[in-house]
Structure formats: structure tokens, C-alpha cells
Amino acid sequence: MAKLRDDEIQARLASIRGWEHLGDMLVRTWQFASARRALEFVVQARGVSDRxxxxPEVVLGFRTVRIELNSRADGGLTEKDFELAAELNALPDDR
Incomplete structure (x- = not known):
């Protein structure tokens, strides 16, 4: 898949609430009411990733989940990263 140019990345950011463009990654952190709920979110995110x-890179904290997206094989961000970000945003994130 083709690596996106900076102008393409900036144009797509508006469509994925809560995500930041940091270096060559898309990054978002979720906060949850409990560690159990954070872990459940990670399991759901894995299902989306499998599909x-x-x-992504996933960092599970006590009540937080940080997800970092990057298509390393393609040298940066691609449409796949934005597709996954949008799908992850659609997961229930009740806190």
C-alpha cells in the first residue's frame, strides 16, 4: 500500500476523532473507569485488527489504552492506518 503524503494525512485527520499525528504514527489514548474495561477494549481492538x-502497537495501562498506528513495511502511514483508526473509534468506549 502506498505511503500517504503529509497533505493527505492532514486531510484525513479530521475524519478520525481523537487521533493525533505524531512523527510517522497515528496515536490515540483512551481512559476507562476500570482496568477490566480497558482490557476488554484491547480484546475488541484485536478482533477489529484481525478482521x-x-x-497496531498497543500499550495497556491500569485504566488506559494507547494505540499507535503505522505501516512500517510501507515506510509511514497508509490508508490501512486510517481505516483501522476509524474502526477502533466505532468500538464502545464507555468509561
């Missing part, structure tokens, strides 16, 4: 076939 799409694109896997």
Missing part, C-alpha cells in the same frame, strides 16, 4: 489484517 482488517492490520495490527
Amino acid at each position: 482488517i489484517g492490520h495490527y
